[in-house]
Amino acid sequence: MMLRLICVCLLLISRVEAGELVLGASKADAQASVGCLFPMGGRGGIYGQDSVIGIKLAFERLQQPPLSYPPIRVLVADSSSKASKAARQVRDFVRKDGVRFICGVVNSSIALQVAEVAEEEKIFFIGTDHASSKLTSGKARDYYFRVSNNAQQSMQAAALYIKKKFNKGARAKPLRLAYIGPDYDYGYQAWRDLRDRLDYEGVNYQVETVLWPKLYEPDYSSYLRALVDKKVDLVVNALWGGDLVAFIQQANQTTLFKHARFANFDTGGNYEVLAALGEDMPAGLILSSRHHNNWPETDYNKWFVERFHKLTGRYPSYAAEGAYSGILAISEALRLAGPEASDEDIREAFSSLRLKLPEDPDGFVSFMNPLNHQLQQVIAIGETIPDRRFLPARMMLGNWMIYHPNLSEQTEPK
Amino acid sequence: MNSDHSVVRHIRSQESETATEVEMLPHGVSKNRLASKYLWLSLLVALIPLIGFASLYDSYFSQLVTRLTEEQLATRVAATQNEFRVFIRERKFEIQALTDQFDSPEYFVPEGRQNISSELESFLRLQVDARSVYGVVFFDEKGEVAWSFPDKREIGLISKNNVYEFEGAELIGPSAYSIERPSGVVLRTSRQLDVNTDQKGSIGLVLRFNSFTEILRGLDQGTTFRVLLQAGDGNTYDVVGQPVNVTENSVQKFSLLPGWSLHVIQDRELVMSPVERMRYWLIILMIFTVAGLFWLHMSISRRLNRQVESLIDSVEQVALGNLETPVAHVQGMEMLRLTQSIERMRLQLKKFIRSTLAIERQATLGQLAAGLAHDIRNPLTTIRTTVAALSRREKNPENKEMMSLVEEEIDRVNDVLENLLNFARPRDPLASRIDAKELLSSVVALVGASARNQNIELRMQCPPSMFLMADEGHVRQVLMNLLLNALEAMSVQGDLIALDGCQKGAEIALSVRDNGQGMPEDILAHIMEPFYTTKSAGTGLGLAICNTLIKSNGGRMSIESTKGEGTTVTVFLPVAEAQE
Structure with a gap:
């Protein structure tokens, strides 16, 4: 072989x-x-x-x-x-x-x-x-x-997921949100799509900070410090590939994952990321991908x-x-x-x-x-859980939430 | 009796002389003890080098931290300033390369995009591949935006204000902060495009603003310094491009470019770096060490003084003649040994003094008894003989009765004198092998009648064939004395006297136990002393003579008594060796 x-x-x-x-x-x-x-x-x-x-x-x-x-x-x-x-x-x-x-x-x-x-x-x-x-x-x-x-579809599912999991009712305090995405068109568009869909779904949220590391950034320590310094409930990350792997590896050395929930709704569940991190992938991260090996x-x-x-x-x-x-x-x-x-x-x-x-x-x-x-296409969002069927990945996604496409909602959001 | 008092007075006078000598010692000695002196000196010897070392180390450490941080800051600021300017110069060179290619006025008009060849377009694409460049903007001769590459979005990042000159170029922006997308800064250079018409156009690079803030990351350690960038718009941003309100007072400003500056914040929280904190921990540790040493020395000093004080008090008590109070025990191996030695010394001294007093008392009594025997007995004999002769001739029965009484009293006086002589000069014992059971049985037989008269039960318990070695007359006299004492003591209460005999090692114990009224402790302490008696008609010689006789037979005697419960007197005599 x-x-x-x-x-x-x-x-x-x-x-x-x-x-x-x-x-x-x-x-x-x-x-x-x-x-x-x-x-x-x-x-x-x-x-x-x-x-x-x-x-x-x-x-x-x-x-x-x-x-x-x-x-x-x-x-x-x-x-x-x-x-x-x-x-x-x-x-x-x-x-x-x-x-x-x-x-x-x-x-x-x-x-x-x-x-x-x-x-x-x-x-x-x-x-x-x-x-x-x-x-x-x-x-x-x-x-x-x-x-x-595309990111718009991912963020449409993400908004529904956030509404279900984080929005505890209209009287609740607003969801404190931080976003970190790559400093190019994908990062900007994913962020716009997410906010548009959150507004569309009526999620009560407030933006605490928005960070834009450049593509292929080797050192995320300043960004991690900025995220940990903010009181946030959810960190939405739109980095992908090796950048996301580097970010999670460096975040493991900080308190970020205890400090707030972490989500990457578009590419975080890519097997490439799960395999590259192996044992370093924490449990409980909210991730999705355009294709899953186990779903x-x-x-x-x-x-x-x-x-x-x-x-x-x-x-x-x-x-x-x-x-x-x-x-x-x-x-x-x-x-x-x-x-x-x-x-x-x-x-x-x-x-x-x-x-x-x-x-x-x-x-x-x-x-x-x-x-x-x-x-x-159908979008599945899951959380990282221990699963050794697809080594070298030690964590795969589970606890799925499934979202079917709804063309009527794909008009331009307000 | 007078002689006894004189002996006691003699001892007392000796004690008072000793006390006077003690009082004559200088009092300063007791306040300035050797233990205290030693401990204070050792504390001083330990503390002076410790404090000196700590002070020098702290001084060095403090200067080191300050010097390091200041040197670090100065060096890094200079490096950051240079890096910042180099970054802009590199972008200027890139613009220069572009302007060399785009050298025709046709490119600097709104339709200019349509006029460029595919090679020039590739050139532009290559330029925007750089991570720090969002796009390229072409300005017409009036300085207005003609078009931008790769699309129009870059125009949104062009600020019209905040224009600063830097080495022949203009740095414009940054664009207003927004959560939509990161800010941009435009770097623009102009050049004359047509010599004849004096036509000018310019090319600008739309630069990633975060590329400017990222340059400061080398300086921002998050522990020693926090670094902010004051951009051309007058706002301050952190190293990841977040706008920050600066309220701290301790801000150092360093110029980067005209209108752009570097802010270094050293607030208290940040200055307290781990190294600095370690310095304060060392100082606290040193203070605790000094306090600990001080406390330890004080504690040892006090304890030692307390022990020595206790010891001195005990020795002074002995010196003052109080041999009854035991020396107080103190902890610590050496001190305990010293205390035990002094206690042994006190007991031996007490024993010695007691035996000396007993010998002196015995000798004095011997002389007294001899004198009495000589001075009283002979006249008494004469008186008795005379009274007996007169009594025989007396016809009057009343007078004869009175004379008979006189004879009896004279006999009693003689008995007292006999007892006195026996105590002072007992005859030497003639030791023989005595069957204990037979001895006790004979004594019981003698006293049995008197006991029955007093309704007192007399019990005897002794195993057969148990032999002791002593003068039989002496032992019989002692046992008789003890039994008669018991009968007398039971006139008030009690109904049983028990005579027991048993062997205890190399001794035969013969005990007389009654359940009479017993004795209090103060009487028990003196009961063996001669002339000490609680009876109105007693001489106080009975038990003293018993003790003397038993001692002369190589034995010993003990008395145990409890008030209201009874008394037990035990005589210990050596066991007779087995006959061959």
Whole structure:
């Protein structure tokens, strides 16, 4: 198993560094090309590596009968979490490889610029892991669709969760809230979405402090001191990936988790975080993620998690399911509209997309909202509890609260 | 009797001489004791170096903390000032690089975005990849915003006020604090775009305000100093960009740029760093050590003085002749040994004085008895012979009766003289092997009639074949005396006299126990002394003679009595060796 894992990693790394990682059909056989942008190194490197495995699993899924999908070719490039590089790579994909679809992008700021370039180049950008709701708020963009939950959906569920767990009635004292999010568009948008939804749900709260560490901040001690100095009931954290891991590791050395409840409603429950922290992950943190390895306990999700584990020897982060969803969505749109379909037909196919995904509980199928081009999915929020089924993570989420999408509430909040 | 008094007076006079000698000792000695002197001296020897060392250490420590904090502050402030300016200069260089690329007036108009090539756009994207840069803003020749990159949101972060010059550039802002999103600061440089038309445009970088406050983190240790940034808008912010109201008085201000300054707060809470607190703990510890030593020395000194005082009192009592009061025991190994030795000395002295007094009293009584025997007995013999002759010739029965009475009284006086001589000069004992049971039986037989007359039961208990070694006459006399004493004592109360014989080790104990009226302790203490009696017609020699006789036979005698319950007199005599 380990030998296979090492071989796969070496293969991926060598090819990705050269910018030549190609998956799926050959150039001659492919009826469409997809350019994927992921960070393949540094703090966000695991997202890219998991996404590649997710794409492979998508191909496995597409080959299963009864439906037949047009063959596609997927090119994966390392964006290095740089907007300038990502924008250039998009243009290169179009000019050199003739791609019609861009997929991926983890960072919301980069996604904004990639979306602009995609719009200029008139190619479809299927967003996976970036979560700022900016690209799906207001009027729908012609060439942009997102196939995983955005921060607005996460915060809608978060507001309901807070209302249920923290809002003890209108006469109670206001919930004292602190927010710490990354200093870029995702952090701003998640914070705005949360406040909008709290207001919408009528939660009585007051903001004690708002902190904006930069992305990839190595030292959170000043921020932790500022949080501990404030009398707060709930700290909402919107850091993600390695930043969240570093924050929790450093917070473990302070009294923060005894001082106030801690929640990360969008990405905190990502398996990457749970695995990286291992024994250092405290119990009782309120977390969620776009995909969970232990929820829903459907055959489809078990197949996805176990198959990923079989291929790599480890369990997937949500990025794997994001990339998997992206490739399935593109293939489904091509199947529905046809490989030679016009942009309008493709857009139509995406707009009415219904896609059964591993994160869908029984009886639910993810569907695209044609008004904002945002896929609608069920959101599960849980608390960290001891669970050793998915080592090296020692804590997994449990005590679930489940929130189904409600399109009527997804109008612009006041 | 007079001789006894003279002996006592002699002893008393000796005691008073000793007391006078004690009173003649200098009184200062008792107030300034050696123990106190020693302890005070040792306390002084311990405290002087301790206080000296602590004072020097504290002085050094205090200066060290002050010097360190001041040096640290000065060094760090200088470094922070430099880092702050370097940060802005680096951004200036970046603007310079941009202005070198964007060298045409067409870029500095509202439609300028449409005029840039993809290469220039990539150049701009590269610029905004930096974590400290939110965006790039192009200003027209009037200084108004023409357009911004990557989108229009950056324009919202441009403040129109708070513009300060720094090395040929303008630092504008920060934008107003909001919980919506962090503030931005614009750094702008201008340049002439067209020599012919004198047209000017400028490029500004929208900088992350928190990148400015983060520079102060190296100075903000949270323990020694708290550092705030007073920005161009006049407000103060902490290192994570939160606005802070400064109310503390102890604020040191250091200029960073025109309109921007660094505030260092050293309030009492912050100055009391762990190192500083440790210094005060050391001082408190030193004070407690001094107090502890002082208390320990005082405690030991008082205890030692108390023990020595008690000892001196006891010895002085002995010196004053009070041999009855035991020496008070004091704790502590050496002191206890000393006390026990003095107590042994007191007991031996008491025994010695008593035996000396007894010998002197015996000798005096011997001389007295001999004198009496010589001076009284011979005339009495003559008187008795004469009275007997007169009585025989007397016809008058009344006179004859009176003469008979005189003879009887003369006989009684003779008996007293005999007793006196027996006490003073008893004959030497002729020890023989005596069967204890037979001895007791014969005595009971002699006294039995008298007992029955007094309705007193006389019991005897003694195992057979138990032999003692003594003068039989002496022992018989003693037992008879004791039995008659008991019968007399039971005239008021009591109805039983018990004679018991038993062997106790190498001694035979013969006891006479009655349940008569008993004796109080004060009488018991003197009952063995000669001439001490509680009877109106007694001589006070009975028990004294018994004691003398028993001692002369190598034995001893003890008396136990309880008032109202009875008396037991026990005679201990050596066991006779077995016959071969």
